[in-house]
Amino acid sequence: MTTRSARRHRRRTLLTTLASPPALLAIGLLLIVAGVIAAASPSTGGAAEPVTREGLQAAAPDFSLPAPDGRGTLRLSDFRGRYVLVNFWATWCPPCRAELPDLAAYYADHAAEGFVLIGVNEQEPPETVSGYLAAQRLNFPVALDMEGVVMADYGVTGLPSSFLINPAGQIVQMWTGMISRATLERAVTPRLGGQG
DSSP: OOHHHHHHHHHHHHHHHHTSHHHHHHHHHHHHHHHHHHHHSOTTSSSOOOEEEEEEEEEOOOOEEEOTTSSOEEEGGGGTTSEEEEEEEOTTOHHHHHHHHHHHHHHHHHGGGTEEEEEEEESOOHHHHHHHHHHHTOOSOEEEETTSHHHHHTTOOSSSEEEEEOTTSEEEEEEESOOOHHHHHHHTHHHHHTOO
8 A cells, every 4th residue: 555545545534433423423512512611701811891881871760679787778869969880789699799899999989979889689688688798898888679670670681780870860881790990990980070
């Protein structure tokens, strides 16, 4: 057998092997796994940037919800005239838990400028929420959306989701997914300097 015919024979054997049902099944599974990994991996090489929309100018749905400690009610309309970030979250949600310290730190640094952070917890018992806030030493206004009504009013389909509301009560930006302090510095801080 010549070298050329030996190469052709190896190539035919390889093609026959690759065309066999077990080989085709294995190749198909590898392609599916690769597709799932590619879809789940952020393309930025770091944390995925959240989906964001700016300039919405829609009126923010008002709400009146109980505080987790049972002492009082939190009303969005009580904060009219200030920039408010309404953040929908839950203790069982890993991205929510990851972003809350950044949101709380930003709130602490900018509250004197009129910035308000309202955490709207989704459908968890008051004792779960209170315990989590105390354990994490998070100190910002939190409300309980026990029935998911406010979440539905805002059209939230996943957690975390955040809505920036201007002093006139309009939604001017929204994020679906985890946001960082750097995101808030870019998107919110310039607005705070311009409010009266």
